[in-house]
Amino acid sequence: MVIDLKEIKNIKSKLAEYYPLIQDLKNKLEVLLKDLENQINPDFKKIKERKRLEELVLKYEKLYKDVQDFEEIYKLYGEQSEDIKDIEKIYNDIIINFEKLSIDLLLSEEYDDYDAILTITAGAGGTDAQDWAQMLMRMYCLWAEKNKLPYTITDITYGQEAGIKGCEIIIKSAYGYLKSEKGVHRLVRTSPFNAQNKRHTSFALVEVIPKIEDNINIEIKPEDLKIETFKAGGAGGQHVNKNESAVRITHIPTGITVTCSNERSQHQNKETALKILKSKIYDLEKQKISQKVDSFKTKQQAAWGNQIRSYVLHPYKMIKDLRTNTEIYKVEEVLDGNIDKLILDYLLFYNKQKVQQ
Template sequence: MSELQRTLLEEIREKFEPIRGIFDTPLKRKRVLEIESESNTDIHFWNDRKKSSALLKEKKSIEDGISSCESLLKKFEDILVAIEFGEEGDELSVKEADDCIEELSKEVQILETRRLLSGETDKNSAIITINAGAGGTEACDWAMMIMRMILRFADRKGFKAEVVDELEGDGAGIKNATITIDGDYVYGLFKSENGVHRLVRISPYDSNARRHTSFCSVFVSPVIDDDINIDVKDSDLKVDTYRAGGAGGQHVNRTDSAVRMTHMPTGIIVQSQQQRSQIQNRETCIKLLKAKLYELELSKRQAESKVIEDAKMDNAFGSQIRSYVLHPYKLVKDVRTLAQSSDPNAVLDGDIEDFCIEYLRQIAAGQFKGKGGSGEDLE
């Protein structure tokens, strides 16, 4: 066993043991048995759909964690066997050991991410709204780049993403867009993107090739499922229909299939025009509205706690969370966590997981290293 293999394996062990202590404990296994017993013996268990669904989700989450831990332990044993053969001169086994260590490291990272995604709505899908800042075509182009980055990251993670509403810019890019992303732990991963993104580059739209700074805001909301009660009364809604714009075929452009929905008590407006039928667009609007109402209620609760309110400042509209500098040097830096990358092209192509994970780590630790806001350190 090489010294490098020993070091890597020991590092993986150090990361794995505390994670294992969270996902695989006697109390966790006991809780699974309790839920199984209740579902098998309580004749009224299935009558309460909300309660039974919540308990079954809890059971599946615990079982998945235990299964992952058992799988990792088995792989530790496989690595040790491969290394024993490697020490006897079997080169193939040495390579197998290296491959196993690399795979094991990735799986420990996945389990650590799950540990960090422990919020009430972290498991949910997400709705992401992107708005270009002031600056005309330059800002609209930046908003389009951010939308592409988010869609590329969703594709890398195997999530299903759909642009449900989009308003094109006058010259290029987009003024705003709304995206729904479906999958497990989508909101938990993407909530790190909530805030204002700043771009510094030589503008391709400036004939004098001057340096421009552009801003784009991103709002991330969890999709609210049936387990969370958000009451939307029909009497509180103003529903308008209109013809969808842009490409979509004769049916879309000739019928009033697009829907704009206004929630009168709060003034929240949502719209959808991507679906072929008015009914489908109406269902999408209801989903978007519930997510925004949930975020509104959550922000009210957070405002009651000064500690949470201080942390919330990092995510509020108008607070810069990350700078992307393409000129005169190349650097992407998160001003909250101080995480950075010297490869902006990769980041803008969807390689943002390291930023997401570092954000979650520092949230779990209860504080940020960076202050966020001005980004003067990048000027």
């Protein structure tokens, strides 16, 4: 193995860029630890989050120390050392651990490990735009294949002359990566559908949302309920029962109230009220999921002025991400699915923005 000192310097530089993220994680960990100390029955999710944050901080600190130690060892012994194999192993471990840390740091939000539902819609540009939408579909499918992520094209509508009007692809465990792709993608090239071979600009909209399953498990805790009983009223103000058979149940966390008085016994009314309450809470949770999914959508038009990335094939070749200012000149490689550089640069940019907010 050839040891590349430039790679070590690059990793050290990247670790310095990650430092604000680590400080932010430490602050979150401190708040979380105080919160857990004050809880009699600690929340399992919070315990899990504490463990995740602690592991991330420890991984970062260990890797930073390993890089410093490697530089010192290499400076003293170089590649002429009898222990060169041990030095090469340390070097290799640093490369691997840096890649793992980068992914762990950049993909740490709630839905990052969910399946991605990626929708591509041809925008302004006619047949050229439909052809561009198909080129993007091919690019994301090739990316999924390169990363060994199973995918399914669940819907596709073909254009009349060429390309597609739109499609939907579900890619396994890819939302964290592909959230970088949501927005308008702009293509500039000489049109293959124009007899005069004129330069043409096309647009396509890419929407990416996590596939949130509708497997809602409603658990109603007795301590979350306020149960009141009263006499069931009949026609003309008469009481159907002298006993308090009617039941009103209030679910304290949501404020949902259900009243039932049509059954003969208090027990039956309570049972019916609980079933109705559970249905109403289920409906509320479904609404929350629907609103959550809707919040991931860009709600942009696939037209000029909204683009997140430009792909120029003529008069020169360059891809530029307008959010990160990343520029790539090997356009064909990107269109063949090599978009990791664009994704990772965006994730680093995205996390920096989060820290600054």
